[in-house]
Amino acid sequence: MSERVNRQWRLVARPVGNFKDSDFEWREEPVQSPGDGQILVRNLYLSLDPTNRIWATDIESYLPPVGLGDVMRGGGIAVVEESNNEKFPKGAIVQGLTGWQDYLLTDGAGLSVMPVMPGVPLTAYLALFSHIGLTAYFGLLDVGKPQAGETLVVSGAAGATGSLVGQIGKIVGCRVVGIAGGAAKCRWLVEELGFDAAIDYKSENVSAKLKEHCPKGVDVYFENVGGEILDAVLAVINNKARIALCGMISQYNATTPVPGPYNLANLISRRARIEGFIVLDYMARSAECFTDLGKWLMAGKLKYRVDEVEGLENTPRAINKLFEGTNTGKLVVKISDL
């Protein structure tokens, strides 16, 4: 046991643009045993999310920035290896901010034991029964407030969150149009997930295609991207439209300030709203969300895709897939077997 090594990625520089290898330092440290009230957990999977990039930047956001020299912050799923805390029995599966490392020694703050369901793969607890599912569900239903018969547009539609948002939109009776990068992603949205239409922003004129695919205008827009796409949607919103502002991934890696949308004044003539939200505010309502998602999953109404990268050592390069748009579905890193 004393030979166990905790491999870690520590953040040692503030990234400029995409993450670079030199922003991280690989460290190997001996694994300590838990003291009174502590547990030792072993990471099984890491969740890679756009918000990792925000956390690496030296700004106070909804969480403080990761300190230089600290293990990079990240969500994960882990198994309790040793426990001196009865709330986390040995063998339990936990989720929380386990970090970019093999092991975490902790008193359990911020971790929660997952009620693992038989037959459901562990990755479903990253892609669906997770902050991703909560973000899609509450961001769309609580902030976007879609009504049956309305038109919903979602950007980053082939991403982990966007792909769920569009499917939930279909479930509540909306016409759903996704915006994604590349023909393969767009085919997946329409042919497998049941979107009414998809727009390939890399090869198509987004403004023209929005008009074509949203003949009655846009009532709800779920925004993951920002920038020019937000501007294009603002130009075609209906009266009383709701824009749920989940993320603006087009800006996270920007090296110079990115101006906001030119069409913001359309919010006035359209009596429309842009509203930001943070998934942390909905944690207390997880059961409500996961019950619906589970029901829809069993009924075959909800699908998810996991983009799995193997090995902690590949984490710094894997995360840039989010910003290059080369992932489809939930991006995760497999760290170890259960």
Add this chain to the structure above:
Amino acid sequence: MSERVNRQWRLVARPVGNFKDSDFEWREEPVQSPGDGQILVRNLYLSLDPTNRIWATDIESYLPPVGLGDVMRGGGIAVVEESNNEKFPKGAIVQGLTGWQDYLLTDGAGLSVMPVMPGVPLTAYLALFSHIGLTAYFGLLDVGKPQAGETLVVSGAAGATGSLVGQIGKIVGCRVVGIAGGAAKCRWLVEELGFDAAIDYKSENVSAKLKEHCPKGVDVYFENVGGEILDAVLAVINNKARIALCGMISQYNATTPVPGPYNLANLISRRARIEGFIVLDYMARSAECFTDLGKWLMAGKLKYRVDEVEGLENTPRAINKLFEGTNTGKLVVKISDL
């Protein structure tokens, strides 16, 4: 009677930047008598508003643009001179889109008879019991939703709408900080209207002064201006802040596209909202608003100032005071005596 002349300003060119004299043509036409169901009204006052500039631009907004060659659209107060319509008796005072002219021949569509109160000057029906009062009242209370103890910031604070917004904010128990251009306007806000503080954007650092005057952050922002001021406020909003987007006067006269705020992503980490509104949506609730405004006026809690320009002929130049920021309070043009 047949000698009466209807002097008019017709829009003959789309303005670039501020209005120029050459955007309008002065026309004098004989006044026609009303036919069946028609009335002839004589303008007493015109209301000059930032939205006039929007209407002159060739874009579909919440109203269609004024056609080239048409009498310039504008709100006004008029007296019924001749009537073949029992809903509008001779001598009644009406308000509505009477246009930049002496007389309007109409079936009365869009006009409403005003219940003129004794002792209340006619200009109060432009500055307070009007679209201005409705905009301030419902924009603040219905969209901004201020709570006692919260901090309210209002831009364009010495304008017709902004000056009411700040006073209503005080009435509902907010700390109120106004942003206006020039020391005289700022003194008026604090010394006469009871604002807690005012920031002179022409001579002070708005960001630094916002931090100083809003030590607990900003909960509600009533936006009349847009541009850099919106960005500065976005940087200091609190969680769950509400931005009521009334206007963006800094952009109406722009000759090149104006980028939106750089700090828009702050809406996410602050779970905050920007919401546009149009006063037309609140017309049906006028009574509710005017009852409160009247009560507050009588109680000395609400003051308004009228910036009165004399003569229809001066209208095209007078309206640019709004964009140059040289008006204080409600800008009106006196057309004729009652």
